[in-house]
Amino acid sequence: MSLIAITEVKKRFGDNEVLKGISIDVAPGEVVAIIGKSGSGKSTLLRCINGLETIDEGSIVVAGAQFLPDEVHLKALRLKVGMIFQQFNLFPHLTAGGNVMLSQMVVKKTPKKDAEAVARKMLDRVGLAHKFDALPDELSGGQQQRVAIARALAMQPIALLCDEITSALDPELVAEVLAVVKELAAEGMTLVMVTHEMRFARDVCSRVVFMHQGRVHEIGAPEEVFANPRTPELRQFLGVQ
Amino acid sequence: MTEFSFWDILRNLLLAARWTVVLSLVSFIGGGIVGVALLFLRIGGRRGMRVLSRGYIQLFQGTPLLMQLFLAFFGLGLFGIDVPAWLAACVALILWTAAFLAEIWRGCVESIAKGQWEASASLGMGYLQQMRYVILPQALKVAVPPTVGFSVQVVKGTALTSIIGFVELSKAGSIVTNATFQPFTVYGLVALIYFALCWPLSKSSQRLERKLNVAHRNH
């Protein structure tokens, strides 16, 4: 059974149909890379899975629970899937530890002591145990993004959505973030990631989705998609003839 | 006719200045409380409430404070309600201050990056939780300098209440002038006292703003 079942999803912003009937099934433990040109709807798709945008048609089912746009269902959905953003979006008024503790205490009502223990564990998992008391301002971009990953992990999601999480980083900081993601993948976390890191997609992902103009244009195992692009659009995108 | 010494004049003005201070504090605190309520209606309430609070803000920002004072003082009198000058002054200033503070604070809340809303939503927080733990703590920091800065306008705004007969610093100035025939000395002192009240406020607003900018320079 698939963990995330996306069926015929359509999304419009006014007259602009951004998603034109997307269907993707993600199995538990799968790592799916979404690639495609800017404006092809990749972010919108992830945001729909997380309920940050409401869909106009189709359905999104996560772990058997249908997505419905009311407060109760949204919260349930968001507890199941975590999201990591390109701009990190750490809470600047809280320390790294505070960032990881906040939603546990506020949303799950975890006692402070337990939340702190989890936060320390999660920060350790991303290699930042020693930065527990640092403010986001005092961290490098790569470190901030790793804190954001720890923050999402602390809610014990069954899947993580990553939207170009290394695109805002200086080149030398990309590797440390990807290493964390790779480790998560190895531990069996289900990941859906929009990425421009083709090497990473090839090495780590179980499937690659190429989106073009709001549609799934090609989908398949990375070897296949990268070695034998079937459509001219994908060939052009990959820069091969 | 009794002679007024310089010190008599100053003493009388300072005594009246107490009422300027009290009126400013009441307006500011009362206006702050009403302003918070307006703010929440303006950004988070139902549609009807949003429209209503926006209308309120536009009404009070779009008419002179003097008219609001007249309406509070004479308007309620038309309904047979006898309003003392101090009450009309407080009510009008509170409502006027609330409109401006609500608008200042709305700008502060909206200056918080959209990503903060999205990140907190993606972690499962509801609207009030987002506000309470993520947005307001950041907005509050941004809000301090303009809020302190606006308090200067409140202090100066209290001068208008002299027109409906509330005896604060300005009114005391004209009363003392009538008794002493030394308008230049009297109004010079009045101006100095206002300055002594307002200058520290605007100075600290500037200083807070600079401090905040330094704290944010890494963004």
Ligand SMILES: Nc1ncnc2c1ncn2[C@@H]1O[C@H](COP(=O)(O)OP(=O)(O)O)[C@@H](O)[C@H]1O
């Ligand atoms: N909130 C929005 N309102 C209107 N249009 C939007 C909004 N978000 C995205 N879009 C439009 O949807 C299209 C796809 O955007 P996006 O999903 O961000 O693409 P990608 O992530 O693949 O670059 C773009 O044309 C963009 O302008």
Ligand SMILES: [Mg+2]
């Ligand atoms: Mg995008």
